[in-house]
Amino acid sequence: MRPIVQTTECGLFSAVDPRTGTAIGTYREASAEDVRRAAAAASEASGSVALADRSRRAALLEVVAGALRERCEEIVSCADAETALGEARLQGELERTAVQLQKFSEIVEAGDYLEALIDLPDPEAKPTPRPDLRRMLVPIGPVAVFGASNFPLAFSVAGGDTASALAAGCPVIVKGHPSHPGTSKLVAETLRGAVSDCGLPDGSFALLQSSSAVVGEDLVERPEVAAVAFTGSLRAGRALFERASRRSCPIPVYAEMGSVNPFVVSRGALATRGEQIAEGLISSVTGSAGQLCTKPGLVFIPAGASGQAFADALGRSLGDGAPQWLLSEQIRDGLTACTAMLQALTEPIGEASSPNAPEDVSFCAQPQLFLTSAARLRERPEIAQECFGPVAVLAIYEHLEELCATLPRLGGQLTATVHSEPCEADAIRPLVSVLARIAGRLVFDGYPTGVSVTHAMQHGGPYPASTAAAYTSVGMAAIERFLRPLAWQNAPARLLPPELHDENPVRIAQRIDPPGRVRRWAA
């Protein structure tokens, strides 16, 4: 078996074109010394006045967004050669990446994310007098970001993790994903140019490229690194989490590790709009060749003739679709193993197929559906593992009570979806309660793929969906991962940050207790 990337003897590696299996480009493997230097520079940048300046960081994010758009054609063309995701999808992803940077720029400038609190002193307070206490969030320090293979732009070098960490005021060291080093290099050049143009220290950003796991492991061990953001497999995310927890000074790992995203169709919804749901599912399961962490991988359908008809139609439609390019040989091999497991434990619907054989030079797979039942799932929980690619499992259930007993066994999920009819609300409510306990986001009468970047987005969930259920990796709250609170007690105004001054000179939201005692700026 070939490695996912080709490594030469002299410390170089290449990307592989998924459509042809040929090597493209040559990139230098980062050394242990590169890791050490990047961490030292990040630590120095961490204490700099320039990086502490919110306006300057806001400008940086805005400049990066503009520069990415300017180089859109070049970046998308390189990313398409390295990932086979297609130009339309990659153009959309670049625009999303730029919008994300701009939105973080806006919230940094606004400053409300600092959660400034001012507790005024009260010498009469019981049981003890109360001091003047002011609190706001401060950056935690250098952040290691691991690029994801399936989002070469939006979850890679200048993606959401980098944008939110820089927004928070933390220097970033990206470990680029080895399946798209050319894209990483172009984006990093753009970012480094913006860092320099905005007068920020060099150490504010670095890219480390490597085809081996050692560079990432070294990075997580660096004492200067204060947090890790990761998007990828459960195996890799868990390994980083354990490594970071074993450090002499443990650090948080925000690993988003995917899930099967249970998708429930009620009897009413199946009867009223089964065909429409099937169409929606096909595009949600096959979009980006099913290589999305919110792909609905496990679809629950009520037992009976119409459920069976739905399964048959969905299986045929998927099976009739064209084969799809996969990101890499590694993902193709993972999908091969996963579909072999499903073939053994469930019934394939339509003609059984498997991703192309190991000897094939290109990496692709035929969309496919497997059939099982809720009862069988309870016996063989491995059926509910994430299968990364254009594949879904359809599970027949007898009644909603059975679902309520089955779903908690799935473990933590990024999303859970319910399609139902208004008249079923009372019957559906217990199911929604069960799903609320395992998922980070509940989707109603829609599809979990297509994660919008807004304030209320939650992309994360109980383990194993993520290692930190209290956080999100998409949406404006993603910045919270890189902040910690700091309190100032009885500080003279001249030693307080302006965000905590009574006069509120920088006009951010301040929460005052008791209210009304100092002037408060209102939006």
Add this chain to the structure above:
Amino acid sequence: MRPIVQTTECGLFSAVDPRTGTAIGTYREASAEDVRRAAAAASEASGSVALADRSRRAALLEVVAGALRERCEEIVSCADAETALGEARLQGELERTAVQLQKFSEIVEAGDYLEALIDLPDPEAKPTPRPDLRRMLVPIGPVAVFGASNFPLAFSVAGGDTASALAAGCPVIVKGHPSHPGTSKLVAETLRGAVSDCGLPDGSFALLQSSSAVVGEDLVERPEVAAVAFTGSLRAGRALFERASRRSCPIPVYAEMGSVNPFVVSRGALATRGEQIAEGLISSVTGSAGQLCTKPGLVFIPAGASGQAFADALGRSLGDGAPQWLLSEQIRDGLTACTAMLQALTEPIGEASSPNAPEDVSFCAQPQLFLTSAARLRERPEIAQECFGPVAVLAIYEHLEELCATLPRLGGQLTATVHSEPCEADAIRPLVSVLARIAGRLVFDGYPTGVSVTHAMQHGGPYPASTAAAYTSVGMAAIERFLRPLAWQNAPARLLPPELHDENPVRIAQRIDPPGRVRRWAA
């Protein structure tokens, strides 16, 4: 050496009176089956409608506060016999515990802690249409709370961890500290009575008593437990953290593990009010026999004659104080080891003493001061380890630049204190920046002990002060430890919690994006 508590052969143990070394009371050791049962009951309570009801939880906390005040005399008398902390301090602690419960009651009722966000849909949004997204915080599930020896009330059975976890809607299982089982039992009775009176399920609260570490370890391993709150030593906190991280489903451990709390006196402050600072330090170092995690254990004084005079006077005053009772034999032995280390590596000021000898039946120690220099500290960093008891180290520094180079080596701290004069502000600013990077709370011209329970309080800090620098264990933000975000996408109103309805029927703070599109209730 005797164990900290006396264990009999038939699964019973006793507390020990620190003033006499005699056994008081007999308590049953919790079994593995008790742990299993408590966890199962907590899991069941976790999904209950009653515990999800904010008003009911608010009522519970209020009722517990009242019931504790009613039983004040009995509880304080028992706690004094078990801890020797003295009735005045314990009465204050009981009142603080009650106030804390009431404050959490208020914030649960108000509901703003839910951080309700509503992102209205926008079909025109670029690059993709935006759905209706609503997000608020939900309870994470059953919480294991470890009682602390040094706060038998405020950080034990009904202390801040329990209050904030119940406030969040999480059932609580307390592992009581074995040095005050009688106090734990009385408080648990009170709490269980309130749980029943308020119509909450039995599993909402349980106390497990044991003199061995196994019960706590079993508890952290239970799959039903979703988070751990701990206050105590670095060794024990780190062990729980590692255990929780190794679980097949890892859970967060919020361990507050103390620190040396560096305390810097500037040249100006020493000249202007050295005597006053010395007085303040004496009461801050010896209050509760120095058994406070915010005790200023490492005091930096400028070199020169006045620094030396300050050291001599402080050392004499401490040495002249009466011996103080310690909480337990374990703490006495820890202090003995720590002062032996300090005697070897620093110069004792005043007459050298050590806590009473192991053969003594009571547990006490003479307050004491040790002298070193910032230069010596950089050579022998072990001098800066927390020494739990009425002991402090005074370190002479040459100039502020030297301090800025020395302080980062101390590692994470709960607090850092600076005494300076207004005319020194410019010189002090870089020092404050250095301290801001290592501490959770900066105290100006005051003392770090006496942690007030307000919104802006921060009691936590970078490791090893805590295992989770993003959180606090004191103050209203302590509730954040036990919550995670959940998002609802395109949910029909009938399946949304009332907190996220457009009409805002429960009148909590909702943040709407874009603003002004739905009716918003304003305080």
